Amino acid sequence: MPRNHRPGPPPRVSVIVPARDAMPGITRAVTSAMEQTLGLSRLDIIAVDDGSADGTAEELDRLAADCPSLHVVRDPHPCRGGTGGPRNTGLARATGDFVFFLDADARLAPDALRRMVAMADQNGTDVVLGKMVSPDGRGVPKAVFRHNQLRTDIHSSHAYASLEPCKLFRRSLIERLRLRFPAHLRHGEGKPFTAAAYLNASGISVVADYDCYHLGPNPGRAAPGLAERVEAMRPLFETAARHTRSGARRDAVMRHHIRRELCPALRALPREDETEVRERFLPELRRWALAHCSDALFPTLTAPERLMVHLLRTGRFEDLLSVVRNARRDARCGHLVEKGSVYWLHPFFRDPDAEVPDACFDVTDRLPVRHHLEGAGWHGRSTLRVRGRAAIDGLAADPEEDRAELVLRRREARDEVRIPVDAASEDDPARFEADVDIATADGGTPLRPGVWDVFLDVRAQGISRTVRFGGRHDDLLDIGTARRVVAAGPGLRARVTPYFTSPYRNLSLDIGPAPRGAPCEVTEAVWHPSDKGTLVVAGRLLPPGTPARGRVLRLRAEHTDGRVHDHPVRFAAGHPAGAFTARLPVRDLGRGRWTVTLAVVTPGDDQGQGRAAPPAAPVPPPARLPGARWVRRGRPYYAKPLMGRGEVTLELRVAPVRLLAAVRNRLGLN
Template sequence: MIIPAYNSMPELTACVTSAMEQTLGLDKIEIIAIDDGSTDGTGAELDRLARACPALRVVHQANSGGAGGPRNTGLDLATGDYVFFLDSDDYLGPDALRRMVAMADENGTDVVLGKMVSVGGRAVPTAAFRHNQPRTDVFSSDAYRTLGCWKLFRRSLIERLHLRFPPYRNCEDKPFTAAAYLNADGISVVADYDCYYVRNRRSGENLTLTAAALTHRMDGTRLCFQTVARYVEPGPRRDRIMRRHVEWELCGPLRALLPQENEQQARERFYPEFRSWALSYVTDGVFQQLSPPDRLLIHLLRADRYDDVMAVARNRKEDAGRGYLVDKGRVYWCHPYFRDPAKAVPDVCFDATDRLPVRTELAEAAWHGDGGVLRLSGHAYIEHVATAEPDTQLIVRRRGLAHPDIRLPVTARTRADLPGEGRYARAGFEVDVDLRTVAGGQPLGLGVWDLVLDVRAQGVSRTVRLRRTATGGDGSGTAPPERALGGRAAGQGQVLVRPFFTPHGGFSLHVRQAESALGRACRVTRTAWDPTARGQLIVSGFLTGQATSRPGAMTLRAEDTSGSVYEVPVRCSPDEDRDRILFTARLPVRRLRPGQWTIALRRQNEQAAVPPLDAVTGTHWFRARRLGRPYYATPLTRGREEVLVLRVAPVRLGAALRRRLGPRAVRRERRSHR
């Protein structure tokens, strides 16, 4: 653990003590605290704490002017497998390091984010910490929203990249963390424990406050853009990452800080660099993802309209409340430049249609009558769009597997209790969903189905999850009870529907088959890839009860979303030591065509699910008849349904090469072929 410290009293004591009291144990921790030329007794306090803690090593050095210098000193001295940066203003939860190290060890990840907590009102990111994530990356999570270095890093990653902090007073940690993120072999998130407590100093001397001017930010921002361009190839993935820097490091400071500079500095020093970033890094893909205020700034920067940029920045608060105009199914921000012939700014710069909040609430979800009709009611509206012509639809959408959306019209209801002085009076809705016939006269298929609203008014359409804002945590006690809908076909038993709320309030349906006699008797104990035959899945377990006296002919069945079936026989043998029948089957997954395949055991008209046991990960093989092209199979998650689903597909050779060699190696390979 590395703790940079400069004039950090009195917060320093609690900071270091929190490191010394970690449940991981001092025998597994080295604490390196660097006194960066303090004059307030910080150095003496570190020496005092070190005398009682052999794991604490104190280094005294001349002041470097920022936190990067002492962190680099700590990196040069560190010897552990992991590095954690702890600022001297902050402190750790007692079990933080143990949980983060365990997460990295169990999942082989290079970076671990521990949940951050605000102390005294200092802002902290929250989006990345909605739930634990054992293994993810910056392209499929919100991890990139937090670029502070208060994370657990695998030290081999830092040394492989030769990462060190640049000598800046502000934004010095963002390029460091960005480079680590973009080269990491997986990222983990610990969200179920308060790991890192962030606070402001009583003296108000935090560097983020004392070095907030543009002169302290520009170098770090420039390096952020350069880091992303260095490690991520152009395309949608780079656009996703660049958007964060355009919003937070370009548009935010330009709007809030540039007008505070004197005219010469603003025009000659800072504005040209802001403009160069807009020209170099804001692609059309990034531009489309921005909010209207940011799009307007980027357009004016690209057009080199300095006076308009400054006017827009200075008037940002007044212009934010100017309202919206609905025109031909689009919603536009009524900024003074909107459709002003003298300004000639394209409408796209003001288009807010996809950015407006959608307000929904599921007020009631209950079974209606004795059959399979589920009655739903509540309200839904798009902010700033009056509901004079509502045409909202309910969408029933299959989770995880490809299936056409099922769309149902809803009945509009008048609501007098919503804000907006009558603007949203027709935002109420009610719909009866007959789950026995909803799918074109047929019941819903097995699996998890999410309910979505296509909220429409005045030709404007926005699609959002149907949700309840307040549920009982996991939805227990708030959703209607499970209900049987009858059999799907002769001999296949009953179908059960269980409505539930997700942890974030989304309303979903779990459709499953009632457990058959085979399901009650069958216990799968192993699912694994055969080490002697690539692409072959082994499923084994045992049968108990009456099934041992009449096991019958069993098969292991794979069925894809189009209804294609591939089956292999199951071999059964008596267990001499116990009253049960052992079974084993080998499914050559390599023979399956590309698609999503559900794996189950079958006997006559009965079926038992094969669960997605932890031992099954991804595998790959080569198909000789396809010119040696590699294929892979990987398990998919299907919400709350405990059944193994495998995706079979050809390996994308370009993506595989980038993962293996890294972005820099791929660019060298491309240059060598030019």
Template sequence: MPRTTPPRVSVIIPAYNAMPEVTECVRSAMEQTLGPDEIEIIAIDDGSTDGTGRELDRLARICSRLRVIHQPNSGGAGGPRNTGLDLACGDYVFFLDSDDYLGPDALRRMVAAADENGTDVVLGKMVSVGGRAVPTAVFSHDQPRTDVFSSHAYRTLGCWKLFRRSLIERLGLRFPPYRNCEDKPFTAAAYLNADGISVVADYDCYYSRNRRNGNNLTLTAADLVHRMDGTRLCFETVVRYLEPGPRRDRIMRRHVEWELCGPLRALLPREDEQRAREHYYPQFRQWALDHVTDGVFHLLAPPDRLIVHLLRADRYDDLMTVARHARRDAARGHVVDKGRVYWAHPFFRDPAKAVPDVCFDATDRTPVHHDLAGAAWAGDGDVLRLSGHARIDDLGPLQPGSRLVLRPSGFRHPDVHVPLMLDGRVPVVFAAAPQQPVPGTDEQAATAEGGSGATRFTVDVDLGTAASGAPLGIGTWNVHLDLRAQGVSRTVRLRQPRTDTDGRSSTPLPRERILGSRPEPVTARLHFTAEGHLALDIRRAGTASEPTCRVTAVAWEAPGTLVVSGHLTDEAARRPHPVALRAEEDSGRVREVPLSYGADGGRAFTARMPLAKVRPGRWALTLRTDGGGTPIPVPHTHRLPGTRWFRASRLGRPYYATPLPHPPSGVLTLRVAPIRLTAALRRRLARTRQGHGRHP
């Protein structure tokens, strides 16, 4: 029976000589829990000669949702993906390589994330099969709505993601005809124009593997001849969609590291000398001149800074020397001078080379290893005792002046510093996740004096006097370590221990405690954030006292303008009262408007929050109190309808705001997003058909 409604997802599978992996790949799409009516599978046989085409035809005979296209070999995955895009009808598109396969519930979870959060791109957790490298940082925790500036999403530019098809068509995106790097410009353009990105990290969505026959394109087309066009297009894509400035610099850094410096270091020395000097080197140099601003330069690690400097200075012979000996020179260790750490590369302070020190400065990248070994309440007082071990690579024992730093989150207050008690050095195998190595370090070659042992520390934080003799303020405090060694200072977030050498988790956190040093009931709770960072919450006991205010009404004054009204309670005379209505988006962006009180000092207040110009996202509404105390949630109400308006700055495009039906913690949360005209028309047609069905 012909399909009458579009599918939710079009799964596009490019396949070339993909036996036997293609069978499991296609079956993983056929067996998705999303439902047979919600998926179409488009498999493109790109001129296979190993029976891949016949196997796809066999699978199509048992699955009506599978459509097989046979075409002459195009030389890369981009061509067959474009064929699939031209045929796709789904609300979303998912690109599945024929080597790989999906978890059974992957598409349902990703579609739900896109629908719930109004996002255009969804990343599903990737899993390595057989040792193939996959990104991990972006999948540390679920992210309902984020962007490339607030997450690690841009570190993974493979196209194995869920894309809203209307975004692809609006941008006219197609894959260029390159054998390598063809998906990076495509994904970059989608990222930089997406109305939000979701990350599904609590389920294994995508299983990535190498083929048994070893003919993955990433392996067979790894030379520079296959990479240069795609690299050029990556740089051009960033320039096209981002204005110059810090935001572009942050994105451009990724391409300078992975598409310029990495291949130059690893691949350029393999090329024929004349071709390397006359063909590839000028292209690399031009990219460095055009795209590595000073802002990008200072974001790079020392080995990449050195390469960029030599490119800018047009020093081909020195550049090739650095590239040829990169592996050897990475193990040369560090030099400490006047509180700075420098990579001890042969060019460092060589008068004949005259390379600036900044090219070797590794101070901010010197790895810090730490382990939280204990956390407990000390005695009957309000003292939190933390203990553990820490060291800065190659810098010997920690020095006095090392301290714990409590940094306020979401409210204004000076940092609180508490000195560490240092108890000497002990051998420690750190359980924390490995950090990105600093070029020039060699853990095994470190001497006993230089870095094989850590310093044991203990710190007692008296919550009643920590803030310069005053109690630690109400709110969330992020916990940092500020470590000193050989005059070098490094500050890092204190992280959750992973597993010990026996594979067991360690350091359970103490239970929430009611603090006895306060005139009002206050609790303290130590916890780990979703990212694994240690944080301390100081909160007023939930049932001990009346709130300082009550919200009595929430309504739309006009399309796009929300009005919140309420009044103070008697408790406001003893505690900070609300001064502003605050809207906070999932990625951390904040909008505030002041509360208006009666001129006669009355207790009633009103606030008008214009939402017509906020960026799309999920915005949680709270009342900020004077002095930066705990925000007061604006309660969710089923009486508040949605609203629509037209945004003049977007050529009259319609937008909407609607309350989430089940917001986190009961806080009124509004979803703000553009109305997708095709989806709205489809829903209207569906309602019309349903109406006709009820009233023939």
């Protein structure tokens, strides 16, 4: 069916739907695209029929009859294989600013495309991931969708763990790179496409607060055989090598593919014909291991992975097959502790016939620490008592020799405070208590203001493992009730807020000066809808009913280096509750971290000439305040709220967009 051309501006999104024998799910998939809140006039839906014989083609024609934005394409050369060929056919006809690949058995939530396009527009990103959900518990990426990410990359997020192409791609990126899907693949054909887009994108955004993409029911397909696995891996390794440079970033990408594709293929070897494995597959897998597993990457693999890759790289196929066949049995082997290192006692360990280096069996940095936070509460005037359990898995600790420590580390500083823990039970040596005295913890002096992250240094048999603490805790433990103003030395008082970080829920302490009597409260903090880079704060005086006469307020932004910018607060004329609004032109602030408060200025001294700093009221960080972007002197800048740190008042990070990094990404130089 020929393509109908519409007058007017090009659509924002071309939605490409490959379909082959896709009844009845195709109706729901296409309808979900037609019902997007973005609007049909801004959509270009391209459904590509790949030689269906179950009524899919007729159903697409029926839907297109009433929808001028839906175009049905008959693939002239149906491959009846994977979805790569139909997707390429759709790409050749796409005209939208963006492209979204919608599977025929999936569906889009109504507001998905509008949110994803807005995210790309606001942040200038080339790829947007929308949160994926599954109706039947099928595995979907979770780590990348813990929270919205305005602008990130594969090295600062978990995006690379999601290589399926059900994402929003900027079409100019696709055309610049001449990206197309490998049409001959039946398995994993979307991964090389997505990997290349990630590695060349100017930025990646994540929409995590809305269920954008609903997978279809699990079709129950059989797992791909080794031939399909190898065929799918080849373009992945080629893509990663082509679009990265040697170094740590390439190693990070290759590590993903070695752990997710190469090692699982090696574990599947016993299920294949042994002659074909030796003659056809292992030589090619060996070439990839030699070419792409660098000496710097190798130690970052787990011990079983290191052993398999070492045997593969040295061409010892018989030993490799033996290791894979006996993997389940050998996983239960114990450990040897020797000179501060722990080794996996695999049968090949120090076997003179095997000749495998000890480094393949070193698990010192990989022994899991089992830990649990049981409670945290105030004991006395300034002491926070932390209770929990901790032990290094597989190693018995000596209560007299192996004393654990609670470690406090202040963010954005090198300060570290160690606090010995005491055994809390003779019957359970893993149980402990630790007292953190805010007034004396730092060598007899108070803990300095700032955010202190809590770690545990756990020891056993001379081995030390330090882990972040608090992520595993009792479900009913409410650390938020433990906020307190404590004595922090002679004449000094501090506000201490224990809290769980987001999204990993680890324990931290926010220590700051004790609050004075608040002169006002903030009811709203939002970005001005039309004045880019301007924060609008609304509130009222305290106590309620306080008249505005004689009160002078300033909305204050204070930099970490001490610079202060004050801006006037305007009271609502005649308002009985002392309501006010203020505008903070964040776009005029310099780069760095700024704290936002409301300052009370003494009448007659409102020009900042007072002898003492005026009292201030916090501007609470809103639950959902997005970032803002603007252009200053021809250069794009952004402001990002610092959230999830237990902040009492709003903090903003202001910085220019890194144009050089964006250009380098586009040119494939990173």
